[in-house]
Amino acid sequence: MIALEHIQGSDEWFASRLGRPSASMFNKLITSAGKASSQADGYINELIAERLTGVRVPIYVNEHMERGTRLEPDAREMYEFVTEQEVTEYGFILDDSEEFGCSPDGIIKDSDGNFEGGLEIKCPTDSNLIGYHRNNKSFISKYKHQIMGCMMITGVKWFDLMAYSEELPHLIVRVERDDEYIEKLAAEVQKAVDIIVNETENLK
Secondary structure, rough: EEEEEOOOHHHHHHHHHHOOEHHHHHHHHOOOOOOOOHHHHHHHHHHHHHHHHOOOOOOOHHHHHHHHHHHHHHHHHHHHHHHOOOOOOOEEEOOOOOOEOOOOOOEEOOOOOOEEEEEEOOOOOHHHHHHHHHOOOHHHHHHHHHHHHHHHHOOEEEEEEEOOOOOOOEEEEEEEEEHHHHHHHHHHHHHHHHHHHHHHHHHH
C-alpha cells in the first residue's frame, strides 16, 4: 500500500488515478452480488485510452455531486464529534502493484498509528437518506464495491459508511470486512489490470 497525500480533486490527485481502476468505479467490474459486471469492457477501454493519451476521461459533475463535495468537510467534522475518532485524510491510496487504488474520505488509525478503519461519506438527496435510514442494507449494497475495495487496498477490517444532510439526521453504518466478496473483487480487478497493461503495451 502506498498512501499519497495529494488533495482530492487536485491535478496531482487526478494524475495519480490516470489509467488506474479506482474503488469508486469498481461497480463497473463487479456487482454487489459478487458477479462480473457487464460494464467492465467499457471501463477498461477508458483506462487504456487514458494511459495512451495521458488525458483523463471527463467526469460529468451534476448538482448532487457538487453538493457532496461542499458538504463533505462538515460531514467529516460531524463524524469526528459523534464517534470521538480522529480522521486522517489522504489523496489516492495505491495497491502495492501501483496498478489500482482508492480515495477514501478518511482513515482512522489506532494508538500506534496503524490503519484501523475507514470512512466513506455520501450526501444523498433527502428522500434517499430517508430510504437509507429505513433500510440500511440498501445503503451498504449500493456502495459495497467501493467500501470493500477500500478495505482490500488499505487492509483495514471495517469502514463506516456515512450519509449526511444539513437538514436531516445523519446515518452511520459500520461495514465489516467481507473476505469472500473481496476475493472475488480482487480477481476481477486483477483481470482488468492485466488487460489494461497488456493492451496498452500492444497499442503503443
